[in-house]
Amino acid sequence: MLDIVGLTVALPGRTGTGTTVLHGVDLRLKPGGIHGLAGESGSGKTMTGLAVMGLLPPGARARGRVLLDGEDLLSLSAHELGAVRGRVVSMVFQDPSTCLHPMLTIGHQLTDHLRHHLKIGRKEARGRAADLLGRVRIPSPAEALSRYPHEFSGGMRQRVAIAAALACEPKVVIADEPTTGLDVTIQAGVLRLLRGLCDELGLAILLVTHDLGVMSAIADEVSVLKHGRVVESGPRARVLTAPRHGYTRSLLEALPGRTAT
Numbered sequence: 001m002l003d004i005v006g007l008t009v010a011l012p013g014r015t016g017t018g019t020t021v022l023h024g025v026d027l028r029l030k031p032g033g034i035h036g037l038a039g040e041s042g043s044g045k046t047m048t049g050l051a052v053m054g055l056l057p058p059g060a061r062a063r064g065r066v067l068l069d070g071e072d073l074l075s076l077s078a079h080e081l082g083a084v085r086g087r088v089v090s091m092v093f094q095d096p097s098t099c100l101h102p103m104l105t106i107g108h109q110l111t112d113h114l115r116h117h118l119k120i121g122r123k124e125a126r127g128r129a130a131d132l133l134g135r136v137r138i139p140s141p142a143e144a145l146s147r148y149p150h151e152f153s154g155g156m157r158q159r160v161a162i163a164a165a166l167a168c169e170p171k172v173v174i175a176d177e178p179t180t181g182l183d184v185t186i187q188a189g190v191l192r193l194l195r196g197l198c199d200e201l202g203l204a205i206l207l208v209t210h211d212l213g214v215m216s217a218i219a220d221e222v223s224v225l226k227h228g229r230v231v232e233s234g235p236r237a238r239v240l241t242a243p244r245h246g247y248t249r250s251l252l253e254a255l256p257g258r259t260a261t
């Protein structure tokens with residue numbers, strides 16, 4: 001469903017020549033599947049997600065193809081992309097506060113989002129927003145609508161951010177370090193939630209994380225990026241137990257006291 005083919009991204013450099021941060025990346029996401037994208041800091045994981053969302057920094061140039069059901073997202077105009085982003089493809093970031101406004105209630109934000117994209121009335125949007133909060137296991141969803149982001153714990157705020165990402169029933173979700181910064185036990189709950197939603201809704205999820213422990217918990221397929229190139233790709237169990245590339249082995253060896261299977 002989402003096919004990234006030969007994605008190359010160059011960011012503008014001070015010299016005017018630009019810096020290539022992705023060199024022909026190929027990735028394939030399937031409905032109902034979680035594709036983990038691993039690699040150390042600076043390897044290009046976030047840029048890959050941002051390129052799919054059409055959210056690269058100003059002046060960036062992207063080549064290759066990002067095919068969603070056969071349509072190349074890189075060839076869309078800004079206006080056309082606006083209709084896809086947040087609707088067909090959405091994103092969950094590491095820090096939920098980047099997508100939640102601190103001064104507005106959760107209900108206000110979710111209903112605005114739903115009304116804008118789906119052109120529905122206030123009452124219907126509020127009902128849908130409560131359903132969404134229930135789906136991400138927020139207790140007492142109807143009451144939660146009148147609360148502000150700071151009234152939720154970190155893990156619950158990330159669940160609300162996931163609800164916002166799911167609001168328009170996207171086909172693809174890019175989750176960029178969605179559990180980094182959360183306590184390990186809370187992490188496990190958010191990961192289980194993502195896995196459950198993926199299975200239940202048939203989402204295709206790109207899970208960006210430097211943490212192979214997180215990857216081993218829920219990914220179906222794993223690709224490993226190094227300096228903007230995919231050095232290894234395959235089913236999770238194979239990549240994490242019988243890595244073919246030395247770089248993958250070194251990432252696994254760096255796992256603190258964890259067994260990745």
Ligand SMILES: Nc1ncnc2c1ncn2[C@@H]1O[C@H](COP(=O)(O)OP(=O)(O)OP(=O)(O)O)[C@@H](O)[C@H]1O
Nearest residue numbers: 011021039040041042043044045046047048057210
């Ligand atoms: N806004 C930006 N402007 C210029 N260069 C950037 C910008 N953001 C990232 N880069 C550069 O692009 C390259 C890829 O960065 P990217 O953020 O995709 O890596 P990453 O694998 O997601 O790392 P991390 O795990 O630290 O987020 C790096 O060399 C980085 O320095």
